[in-house]
Amino acid sequence: MSADVERVFRKEYGRAVAVLVRVFGDIDVAEDAVQDAFATAVRRWPVDGVPPSPAGWIITTARNRAIDRLRRESTRADRHAEALLLRASDDAPDPGQEGPVRDDRLRLIFICCHPALAPATRVALTLRLLGGLTTAEIARAFLVPEPTMAQRLVRAKGKIRDAGIPYRVPRDADLPDRLRAVLAVVYLIFNEGYTASSGDELARDDLSAEAVRLGRLLAALMPDEPEVLGLLALMLLIESRRPARTDPGGGLVRLAEQDRTLWDQKLIAEGQDLLRRCLRRDQPGPYQLQAAINAVHSDATTAADTDWRQILALYDHLAALTPTPVVTLHRAVALAEVHGPAAALPLVEALDALDRHHLLHAVRGDLLRRLGRTEDAAAAYERAATLTNNTAERRFLHSRAALSA
Amino acid sequence: MRQYLLSVYQPDGDPPPPEVLAPIMADLGALAEEMRAAGTWVFSVGLHPAGTATVVRDRDGEALLTDGPFTEGKEHLGGFTVINAPDLDAALAWAARMARAATLPVEVRPIA
Numbered sequence: 001m002s003a004d005v006e007r008v009f010r011k012e013y014g015r016a017v018a019v020l021v022r023v024f025g026d027i028d029v030a031e032d033a034v035q036d037a038f039a040t041a042v043r044r045w046p047v048d049g050v051p052p053s054p055a056g057w058i059i060t061t062a063r064n065r066a067i068d069r070l071r072r073e074s075t076r077a078d079r080h081a082e083a084l085l086l087r088a089s090d091d092a093p094d095p096g097q098e099g100p101v102r103d104d105r106l107r108l109i110f111i112c113c114h115p116a117l118a119p120a121t122r123v124a125l126t127l128r129l130l131g132g133l134t135t136a137e138i139a140r141a142f143l144v145p146e147p148t149m150a151q152r153l154v155r156a157k158g159k160i161r162d163a164g165i166p167y168r169v170p171r172d173a174d175l176p177d178r179l180r181a182v183l184a185v186v187y188l189i190f191n192e193g194y195t196a197s198s199g200d201e202l203a204r205d206d207l208s209a210e211a212v213r214l215g216r217l218l219a220a221l222m223p224d225e226p227e228v229l230g231l232l233a234l235m236l237l238i239e240s241r242r243p244a245r246t247d248p249g250g251g252l253v254r255l256a257e258q259d260r261t262l263w264d265q266k267l268i269a270e271g272q273d274l275l276r277r278c279l280r281r282d283q284p285g286p287y288q289l290q291a292a293i294n295a296v297h298s299d300a301t302t303a304a305d306t307d308w309r310q311i312l313a314l315y316d317h318l319a320a321l322t323p324t325p326v327v328t329l330h331r332a333v334a335l336a337e338v339h340g341p342a343a344a345l346p347l348v349e350a351l352d353a354l355d356r357h358h359l360l361h362a363v364r365g366d367l368l369r370r371l372g373r374t375e376d377a378a379a380a381y382e383r384a385a386t387l388t389n390n391t392a393e394r395r396f397l398h399s400r401a402a403l404s405a
Numbered sequence: 406m407r408q409y410l411l412s413v414y415q416p417d418g419d420p421p422p423p424e425v426l427a428p429i430m431a432d433l434g435a436l437a438e439e440m441r442a443a444g445t446w447v448f449s450v451g452l453h454p455a456g457t458a459t460v461v462r463d464r465d466g467e468a469l470l471t472d473g474p475f476t477e478g479k480e481h482l483g484g485f486t487v488i489n490a491p492d493l494d495a496a497l498a499w500a501a502r503m504a505r506a507a508t509l510p511v512e513v514r515p516i517a
Contacts (some may be wrong), residue, residue, distance in 0.1 A: 163514075164515060
């Protein structure tokens, strides 16, 4: 693909598919049409030049292509094609208009993240339809064979069509639940990119970048939802530390030991600005609170400057809102900084639910080390190392165990 | 308008005692009435326990019978309702109320 087409593809694929799904009421027809249009662009743009409105050109071309194809099919007495054609001629607004396009993309997001679809399927559909990632790319990112991923996508699109998952933004009463599902999908994509749950590379940067892009899209589409802004702020603040997270050998560098001059100040400024904007609405939610916690870290020029009291207060609030074992664990880390490791250890050791989670044992190892119980600490680090599938994390945990022993 | 099959799955074995079952049946009856009034209800069926089922297979033109339900397991189809609904969200909303009334899981499947 030429650089121009590639750039427009990354930026406009989701928008074009969303419009075409509205026009034809069928995801497969929409995807085929948009891919056709980009294939045409690859041939034409280098000769004719990039059109003044690339997105409008793609959408119009895709729509015409799809109508041509459906006409050919309907002459072969394909009732389905005929029905789609009828729908397309009923509903033919200017495809380049911004207003309806905005709603189209929102509707498509809510389809992709519908609770009747399995969480892994929601992630794959979102990356495919909104992100424009190929099936092969998604399969690679989630370490499943390509045919498996292709089958998952086909099955999902079949369910959307046959079960009648509606193409609309949820009613107000359902919106909070449905929005939570959408945000969870984006954050899951981000986290998968941040610490790949398995494999050799600590992070798969492109997944995080994709999640940030989706986060920006959601923030543009729903600027009045504080948790949407909170999620974007959270991702930007975490992302700002990426350059400092790995050493030249690809090893993990902990927050306390990171070279803070490597942090991306532009992302920090953007994240903190977003955070201030959503906190002003005074409807704190889990993403805003996690963003606020990360903002406190961003404020500290050295690890020793970290305002742990503030962080502990934010975790208290978060634990009241979402009392999950993972939040309890993170709160215990903050508590150890404020009140010492002896106060935090019983909280961590009571978390049976996380016994299979490497982070629990890593935190326990750290607390034990600080309490001078070096043998117990080494055992805890070793246990943590056996529970992670990420090679960089495992290396780090083994080295901790060796240091403690 | 689409149609959906709402199937209720119940554990095998004895039904719950009358003092538990009576309010459940009353809730389900009230829900069916509401579905009728809304024009949603098409028809409902309650089934005898899965142990009363017989599976029939054709083997070279001869019927081969086996005693018991087709699927193994501890839960089986106990009854079902067919409804009209504009889309899956509407069908899921009715199914959620049915699951609450029946205190049992409900499977929603679109009718082709």
